[in-house]
Amino acid sequence: MTFLHFVTCAVLTYAPTWVIYKSSEVSEGGYPNIVYGVIAYALTLFAKLLLMATFLPPETTTTVASSDSTLHLRINLVQEFVKTVIAGLDILGVYMIINKAVGRNVVKIVGIGLGWSLGENLLSRLIPLWMGARGLEFEWKHIQMALLSNINILLYISFASLVYLYSRKIADSLTRTLRIQMAFLISIPFIIECIKHLFGVYDSWTILFIHLVLVVLGAFISYGMHVKYSK
């Protein structure tokens, strides 16, 4: 039963990547983009961990502060903000490979987006899934994690499209809006963290839903900009 649950979660995590790959033009010679995406994700993750280990205090110091709730909240949000700034490295990571990618615009963007999310699924989700979903205790969080990975595919594809536009350097005014838009996508985890603490929303399903809404919003804006400027 538990192994079956692991299979269920794994399918929900990985199958959409494969379906999108197979259904889109990426499957017609776009696979190097996926490989680039995975490699770039791995390198960026390493750099991010390095920076986080340097700038963020170890976990233990935050638990000490938990006696004072407002102080704890402030430290928590500050930490999340630092994490968000560090997550800005993602832009650099995607920027480095977006021009090495092969194929048409769509193949580049979707390929890199898929590769990036595949990298995340492999490096950050596979082990927790393997360790957790096979456990005897049933928890919804593994299903939620799989659903989150689906939402993130959309997030990374729209992110890749923004970086692509940015690398084309079409117009100064566009560059400014692109920067704001990219900052929005990167800071989605930070926004959610703020909502969590400020409004006291801790239910995991609600948070997942907020995440979905934010990502869909970001994706719509990105798509609009892409349609307008990519020609």
Next chain:
Amino acid sequence: MMRTRITLLVLASILYLAYCSQTFDVYRMLQYDRGNSQLGCRRTTLNGPVSHLTSVPAGKIKSNNTSIAYGGESLSFSRSTVIIKLADLLTHNDKSKINSIQTLVSRDDVTGIIIVVPDRESLAKENNEALLKSFSALERSLFLSETPIEKPVYFVFNNAQVEKLCDQIISEKGGDFLPDSHHIIIDASEASPINNILLTNFEATLRGKVQPAPAIAIVAHYDTLSIVPDLTRGLDTNGSGAVALLELARLFQLLYSSASSRGSYDLMFVLTSGGRLNYEGARHWIQKLPHATLDKLSFVLCLESLGSSELTMHVAEKYAEDDVISLLREFTQSAQHHNTKLEFSLKRVDVTSKEIAWEHEVMSRKNIRSATLSRFKKPVSPQISRSSALDVHVDVNILKNNIKMIAEAIANIIYKKESSYTLFKEGLTPSERFIESWLTSFGHFSRSIHEKNQLLITSLKNVLDRLTNQVNVQEFEPRSTTNSIKLYGNTKVKATVYKVKPIWFDLLLWLPIVGYLVLLHVAIVGVSQFKKNLSSLFSK
């Protein structure tokens, strides 16, 4: 430094999936061998679903398997472990309640039993006499049963965590769609026999005025055993006797410390071990006693379970002589003084019997005048069932009164009535604080035979040493006879309960997942292309 931080971060990202299963201590039912017969609970491991059994009022037995009726045909556990509250177990079916554990165990669809017992605080506070009485009847029936229990039987204290778990298990039976179910794992290895049980006796002496002096010995066994070894406190059986002995030692030490009030008798205070192993400790003590001491031993008083204001003095029939009767008359008088109901019971010592009924019979067999003072009117047989696992409460005032009664009677014997009453009226009374503190500490740790409690041994030795300055500690192994008892380990283990979903939960999850994937495909390639793809799938 940096590297450790990175490792920590990576570890933290992996370990955030800490399980939220529940783990708690469970106490296994006694497993023992008597001679060659294997008795008690013979199994340890459990791995399977859990059901909760609640009492269903008679006549309200429903036929669907979600409501569980005890003993009825409708009962169905589908091979699961049954968790049941003690009160429910005992009130289920009045006709067969004595056998209720055996009835449950004999069912094929029950893999194990977990019995939730009330915690010690509520047992001491509330008036649970009916519950305790029927539970000790159940315990005795388990000890009398000659068939081993081939399924694990565990006991667990009721606390907030267990209460919540029971509620969760009950609620899973509701009409919820795809309800959670619970799965228990007790991963304990096969229990092995405890081979080197070491018993310890303590013998403290207060010397009389003129040596050689006749001696009076007060004997109480301090260790115990019950159907659930690790829950055993035996506060009344025989914690009360041991505490009474310590308090008597303290009182007479006060009298014997000044030369003027020192009595003409030697007083011996003997805490014996092996009280549930056919009084092995008493037997060892009397055997190792020097002949000189044995000759001047004029009376041995054994104390067993004094937590009641109705006591019985058990005397061997052959000592119904005048001098013994005059000795015992002192107790009758003292009992009248203290409003204690004291009866006498004469019993012939059956030398052929394998089981010794009372501790004094060990002495009687050696022709020493002796008696046992106890709240039990008749010997509880088998001897091993004398302590209840839920014996956790003794009324301090009753015990104090009984101690005072005994102290006066002994003082009357020692001082030949000269001044004893005045002695005890002048402020020499049992100390409630002393009695209460010993009862409290006896309530805190187990005095079960199955494991040596070094703290208990040290503290008993220290207190007797402080009181009398003359403590003789005897350590010995119980004799192994054809009928001797061998105890097994694994008396306290960890149980983990997991919340699980039934297998068809995952199978049902596949429906929306496949639907979602197909939709994704259609959304990307368009409906017409999807139709083409679909037909090409079948044309091959």
